[in-house]
Amino acid sequence: MNPIARPEPRPSDALIDVQALNKQFTLHQQGGQLINALEGINLQVSPGECVALQGASGSGKSTLLRSLYANYLVDGGHVRIRGAADAPFLDLSQAQPREILQARRQIIGYVSQFLRVIPRVSAEQVVAEPLQARGISEADSLKRARKMLERLNLPATLWTLAPGTFSGGEQQRVNIARGFIVDYPILLLDEPTASLDARNREVVLELMKEAKQRGSALLGIFHDEATRDAIADRVVEIRQGRIV
């Protein structure tokens, strides 16, 4: 690994290690207008730890999560992730697309509010896909997918249907199932419990707790205070792209 200048001491077992992260958007369509979305972000998350990001809408919480998933390009600094405390870091600011895809299969899961629907693919297939990408057989992965959907109280009649026509809450549960089906060492959660009823919120909370107990590092945005208080070990506040 490239040695990185350390501005302050960090826990040596961190799975997520963000160093002096800068993220800008240049809007070429609007005369090259520059937006500083994130500035000088430093953040570490250890195994078994859950960190909640807090801040007003537009403060940069989602941008930070997306940068950690390499969905957004890092302009400055480093975003490093690893699957275990003794594994080498992968620096997302320098990684090749195939290394990032590999990390997404093996290390880092992302649960967002919205499901990107693929035409003609059934709900259980959507959920089973991350397992199959890891080489698990179709039969086994579908079995586990159904179990997960059952746990999230999605009616069995929906499992074989494409989620395109599902309600917002149903789509979100499919997405949550897909996010939790693999025991990722790192989980990024973008308002996982929004628009869920109390019963399903409880299930998601359990899933997150189980992930923590397994030693996963969780970083999330939790709209709902009760959930945040129940799961988060630390709260990091972001204001105008900076941690305060």
Added chain:
Amino acid sequence: MNAIISAPGQQQGQPPGASGDTLPLLEVHQLSHLHAPGKGCENVSFELYPGEVMGVVGESGSGKTTLLHTLAGNLPPQSGYIHYRDRQGDVLNLQSLSEGEQMRLLRTDWGFIHQNPRDGLRLRASAGANIGERLMAQGERHFGRLREAGRKWLDAVEIPLSRIDDQPRTFSGGMQQRLQIARNLVSEPRLLFMDEPTGGLDVSVQARLLDLLRRLVVSLDLSVIIVTHDLAVARLLADRLMVMKEGQVVESGLTDQILDDPQHPYTQLLVSSVLTP
């Protein structure tokens, strides 16, 4: 043949028995084929790894189709090189291959899906013969096995087996395109070139074809270079993207990163121009 650049043993730092994942299947360096200044492709470089699906996006005239045909050996490169790692692990320089070797490569290890199925099918030969042609060219001389392969691949691309002796000119556009795919996959290629495979099809037919392609690419561990102007198709099929404008690659990277956080003004224009229902 001096077409072999290096044999497997000469690679350094490659643990024996490791999957080819760490070594690229295709290495393209400074490749150019210009019909006129700014028309065609210029100085394109990239590496494609086994199992990777790379999309090439841009508007018509951006040079993406010229690039595809130059990569697939249909157009001669004016400069630069293409190196391909074959099943034995030998790296072949495409330009040093004889015409015959290039043809065999194109019909066994590689496949090409044309936008218009008419360009990739024998419309007056039966569906079964279309599928069997690659096998026959490779020396398959058993009618029963050819029939079996025909049935297997018709099934794989969701064409009713009862159509095996029908000529594809009687097929719908979507079915013709699926037959073209079957015809290419029968030789179990490792690398597939696709030129707007869903262009000219109805939206519902497109969705079915995309779903089929997605499943086949994963289950057969194919490497694919797909040219499309449709960013939704690119998002669905491609792991990574190259954005082309006036023959040049202006941006490349992970598909969702390019589409959700485009950097180049042209890419931003492309992404912001997409209509979402």
Added chain:
Amino acid sequence: MTDRPGQDEAYNFAYLDEQTKRMIRRAILKGIAIPGCQIPFGGREMPLPYGWGTGGIQVTASILGPDDCLKVIDQGADDTTNAVSIRRFFERTAGIRSTLITEEADVIQTRHRIPETPLKAGQTLVYQVPIPEPLRFIEPSETATRRMHALEDYGVMHLKLYEDIARYGHVSTAYAYPVMVNQRYVMDPSPIPKFDNPKLHMSPALQLFGAGREKRLYALPPYTRVESLDFEDFPFEVQKWDEQCALCGATDSFLDEVITDDEGSRLFVCSDTDYCQKRQKRLTQSSSEVRKEELAS
């Protein structure tokens, strides 16, 4: 050259001028060196129309020597207009001997048959070829077919056989059945019935093919491997008849069906007239027992 008894002195020996014959002989030598490969040659205008055997006649004219004995057959028969005209053409322009008997001939020019009597070493069979290119049915461009030959890109040949079997349950091609020569070139054996294809293989005679319109010739040197294209599970088969020849009783020759009256009565006779007549002669000479025995078999 002009002292030959039967030769019309107005013509050079065998009609063509010596330069042309040398040029054609060079093409023939090239053809022999590359069995089954089509060789272009500078075809000349001949005093008969294309389709009447101009290619075969130019090849024959180029290889005939003053002492050669010539036989000409058309669909197996020596007595059809085309065969008679060509035979008389060479009798007049070259003053050579001619024959109807296969064994006696040094050069046999043929349209659409190979004699039933096995050919011997030293004999030359010259075929009249209408379309020399076996790939033409699928590919109209000459540039493309030459490329296909060069690259041994022959998958389409089996594609056609595949289509036949898929549609009819067997290969329906009965004439001009394509062959693989010396494991290298796919060749059109001219429109001989596929019944004759096995005779191409390892023949002791030299076989030359001339196409006048297309100005192409090709060759099979003696003892060349010639395999008819087929599938392992649908092997090549020749035609078979339930009938025997009505004239000579032969059961092993290629039979023509002849309609004998307006009621549709028909009989089958040998297409090879020389073979049939020889057998008829032998039958009248031999005892009735032999005849019965032959008819019975």
